[in-house]
Amino acid sequence: MNLRIKGVGFRYDSRKALEAVTCEALTGEVLGIIGPNGAGKTTLLRCINNTLKPQVGVVLINGEDVSGWDRRRIARHMGLVPQSAVITFPFTVLEVVLMGRHPHQPLFGGESERDLEVVREALRLTDTLRFATRPVTELSGGERQRVIIARALAQEPDTLLLDEPTLHLDLNHQLEVLGLVRRLTRERGLVTVMTSHDLNLAARYCDRLLMLEQGRVYAVGAPEEVLTPANIRQVY
Numbered sequence: 001m002n003l004r005i006k007g008v009g010f011r012y013d014s015r016k017a018l019e020a021v022t023c024e025a026l027t028g029e030v031l032g033i034i035g036p037n038g039a040g041k042t043t044l045l046r047c048i049n050n051t052l053k054p055q056v057g058v059v060l061i062n063g064e065d066v067s068g069w070d071r072r073r074i075a076r077h078m079g080l081v082p083q084s085a086v087i088t089f090p091f092t093v094l095e096v097v098l099m100g101r102h103p104h105q106p107l108f109g110g111e112s113e114r115d116l117e118v119v120r121e122a123l124r125l126t127d128t129l130r131f132a133t134r135p136v137t138e139l140s141g142g143e144r145q146r147v148i149i150a151r152a153l154a155q156e157p158d159t160l161l162l163d164e165p166t167l168h169l170d171l172n173h174q175l176e177v178l179g180l181v182r183r184l185t186r187e188r189g190l191v192t193v194m195t196s197h198d199l200n201l202a203a204r205y206c207d208r209l210l211m212l213e214q215g216r217v218y219a220v221g222a223p224e225e226v227l228t229p230a231n232i233r234q235v236y
Contacts, residue, residue, distance in 0.1 A: 008057035032206030079152030100154030142173030
């Protein structure tokens with residue numbers, strides 16, 4: 001499994017958000033996208049999953065340009081954990097994770113035994129099976145974030161995309177969630193790309209880092225190569 005971003009550029013009307021961004025992520029690897037606010041981190045993640053279409057450049061999955069994929073195909077290959085997953089209706093945890101099976105289901109069909117097997121496995125992997133019948137609104141922030149990750153895993157994706165997955169979590173829950181992400185990336189052979197504002201956590205849990213400055217690649221490589229005092233002074 002291989003994710004390649006080649007020369008991606010994107011503008012919001014007159015404002016340039018990304019310019020000539022090129023990088024690669026491989027199976028079993030966590031790629032962290034870092035940079036100050038407004039650097040283009042979330043925009044790049046949205047270009048990867050085709051929510052935004054780059055005006056220049058391409059995003060390739062195993063050599064195939066994803067710009068022609070429909071939303072259903074995207075969802076079968078990419079699981080997204082958004083920055084703020086707001087769930088106000090008291091769905092049970094099982095119901096929330098079952099939503100991840102929609103890309104695999106017939107248009108008017110219900111869940112199959114196969115769907116339930118995949119969901120139970122996603123719950124087991126994220127240690128949320130014990131919450132299956134509880135309303136998701138009753139869970140703590142860390143527990144709820146694990147449920148959202150389980151929903152993404154239920155899509156059976158090749159690629160896991162996470163936008164600031166530790167935002168609004170306390171330190172213990174941050175370590176818990178990122179430890180889970182790294183473990184699942186290794187065990188499931190995923191390509192994982194996540195944005196992060198926390199350089200310490202990014203250094204600890206990412207295999208490689210892509211540092212953005214004003215929409216451009218400033219540095220890319222292993223954490224110790226990217227997070228040098230000189231780079232941090234320049235970009236932050």
